[in-house]
Amino acid sequence: MRPRILVTGATGTVGRQVTAQLVEAGAEVRALAREPAGLPAGVEGVRGDLSVPGSPDAAFGGVEAVFLLWPFASADGLEGVLEAVAGQARRVVYLSSAVVRDHERRAERLVERSGLDWTILRPHAFAANTLRWAGRIRAEGVVREPYGRAAMALVHERDIAAVAVRALTEGGHHGAVYELTGPRSLTQDEQVRVIGEVIGRPVRWEEATPGSARRRMLARGWPPAAVDDVLRAQAAMTAGPATVTATVREVTGDPARTFRNWVAEHAHAFRV
Ligand SMILES: NC(=O)c1ccc[n+]([C@@H]2O[C@H](COP(=O)([O-])OP(=O)(O)OC[C@H]3O[C@@H](n4cnc5c(N)ncnc54)[C@H](OP(=O)(O)O)[C@@H]3O)[C@@H](O)[C@H]2O)c1
Incomplete structure (x- = not known):
């Protein structure tokens, strides 16, 4: 059976690429956003608001892995979302930031303690x-x-996505913190x-x-x-x-764009 993967922020700069590359890799993709429009054919769009407790929970049903974007300046509310994810999924890949501001540090700690197999992406500034x-x-x-x-x-957002797709679909990335440039x-x-x-x-x-x-x-x-x-x-x-890090090449086998x-x-x- 094809793995079912949930992409949050699926209509954004990175999430759009994660979604497209997962489809290319043959995964079954569910996409969460408040307005899940313009998704590739075959992707199931689910409407949900990550800032509203319980709102995104329906999207987590039956998924194996979650690409998690937390587009807020506070980690408040994330613990509840991770609990709901951990009730269903086995893996989470969290899009943090190389700057690791206070709320991102807190979010990373919550991800690490979620009980899920976790991978943290710390990209530098986006092109x-x-x-x-x-x-x-x-x-x-x-x-x-x-x-x-x-x-x-x-x-390049395609490179962040390519690393995310590896971590979402393969073993061997649990506990990794990938700094991406x-x-x-x-x-x-x-x-x-x-x-x-x-x-x-x-x-x-x-x-x-x-x-x-x-x-x-x-x-x-x-x-x-x-x-x-x-x-x-x-x-x-x-x-x-x-x-400059070599992480994109090390994880994906291809040089960073x-x-x-x-x-x-x-x-x-x-x-x-
Ligand atoms: N820009 C940089 O240089 C940089 C560097 C490192 C890390 N980052 C991190 O990257 C993340 C942003 O990624 P991005 O640029 O790909 O995002 P983006 O293009 O701003 O898109 C945000 C996505 O999240 C969804 N979203 C926003 N609010 C939501 C909510 N309340 N509930 C559910 N979905 C929501 C949006 O869809 P809807 O609006 O339809 O909900 C959209 O799909 C941030 O966490 C940022 O800290 C950015």
């Missing part, structure tokens, strides 16, 4: 984060932000240059002050603490090249 520049690049070919020298090894450290101004090269139009980085970026984010309604976190993290990333490859797949978003 998809650069889509936030798409509007400015289309409009004027300029990105005005602070910390152009901030370096990161941006990771792309293959190379690139500064933000280098990322912008790569986007320009791929779309065939010059795109330049214009260094802005942290103060102006702060005002812009606050005006968009970001909470002040989150704004400060982002700016502090970016300032720290100017200290030197970012960490480059940022240039990611841009080529998403070039339409940056082109006029």
Whole structure:
């Protein structure tokens, strides 16, 4: 019988890829979201809200493994969800973060104590984060932000998903904490240059002050603490090249995809 696997966050950046790759691997996939639309053929969409106790429970029935995304700034409520999962499934793969903020650390502890076979994914910054520049690049070919020298090894969502699919479908990943990066450290101004090269139009980085970026984010309604976190993290990333891990290759057998490859797949978003 085909393994039945539940993907939470199945319509998001990573979950969409996990779902597609599980289907390709021949698994029976159930997808949970509040609006489970646009799923690949054959995937069973289940509507549920992870923040509402009991709401997602129907999705857990008869599943063997769960890809767990917890898109909240607190681990409150996760224990109940894990209890419901442990009543049905045998395995959980939790999408944490390389930054491991307090609520993520708490969530990781809960996952480890769930009684399930667990795997934790700690991705670094997603290549998809650069889509936030798409509007400015289309409009004027300029990105005005602070910390152009901030370096990161941006990771392709397909690679995060490929590691998740291995951990969801094979033995040998219980207790593993996988730190995931792309293959190379690139500064933000280098990322912008790569986007320009791929779309065939010059795109330049214009260094802005942290103060102006702060005002812009606050005006968009970001909470002040989150704004400060982002700016502090970016300032720290100017200290030197970012960490690059070999985990994607070690787990999947394939090299991590480059940022240039990611841009080529998403070039339409940056082109006029
Ligand atoms: N961006 C980065 O650089 C980065 C780096 C490391 C880790 N992460 C982690 O990655 C996660 C985000 O992944 P992503 O970018 O793939 O997500 P995303 O694109 O923001 O999509 C979120 C998904 O979760 C679903 N969802 C949201 N609220 C929900 C709720 N209350 N109940 C049920 N489903 C809900 C959404 O569908 P509906 O809206 O239809 O419910 C959607 O499928 C976060 O936990 C973040 O901390 C991000």
